[in-house]
Amino acid sequence: MLAPCLNAQAGAGDLLVSPARVILDAKTRSMELILSNRGGASGTYRIRLAQMVMTADGGIENAPAAPAGSTDPTELVRFAPHQVTLEPGQTQVLRVMARKPADLADGEYRVHMIFQAVPPDLAGTTEPPKEKAKGVSIRLVAIMNLGIPIIIRQGELVVKTGLADLQLRHEQTQDVLSFRLTRTGNASTYGNLKATFHPKDGKSITLGEMVGVAVYPPLEARNVKMPLRLPQGMVLKSGILRLSFQTEDKVAPEAEAQLEIP
Secondary structure, three states: OOEOOOOOOOOOOOEEEEOOOEEEOOOOOEEEEEEEEOOOOOEEEEEEEEOEEEOOOOOEEEOOOOOOOOOOHHHHEEEEOOEEEEOOOOEEEEEEEEOOOOOOOOEEEEEEEEEEEEOHHHOOOOOOOOOOOOOOOOOOOOOOEEEEEEEEEEOOOOEEEEEEEEEEEEEOOEEEEEEEEEEEEOOOEEEEEEEEEEEOOOOOEEEEEEEEEEEOOOOOEEEEEEEOOOOOOOOOOOEEEEEEEEEOOOOOOOEEEEEEEO
């Protein structure tokens, strides 16, 4: 699984990558990423591409081997540099470019760019430390990873997003709205979720929001849990709980669903 951030460890520092998602298409064939060390120590990071898949619960893990003869999306992306060392507060530009062959079939191709924090004493090596034959001591080296999606789009793409199976649950001390975010078509979906409660008597109120939620092919549905923030003393009853999903490129919600609360 990919770590959501890089924490200071063994001088690795805190790495911030912006933007956190790259789309390369006919209009945008290259993009610059800004790498920033927000920690208090120097950090070295190795950068590579990997094929990953999304699980039904929204996790990201290594993809199985691609069938022989299929397009390898890691071959569609070029980037430089492949390793950086950043002092505290220092930034550096990393350039990402699409390299699409003329006969590339229409569709969306995705890889993850992995930023691997290298402990200071290993920064000059190209491979992880190997176990020595003699001696009984064991050295454990924690290596933190950060991954961002690089999406290459080719030709005509169609995607439709939906919301299904809304359920209101009480977990520990908090109300949680669980549901499925669905996707059909030959592209990923990506947007923001908002839950609002509309009482029969009174004004509507926003109870929950989630930003930058995606479903990547070939996954068709992702299970999502949204914690709800209720004002002090409020109880959910006698109203409608509405959920919406909105993409960045559209004014109106891409998908909506509701749950009646007795």
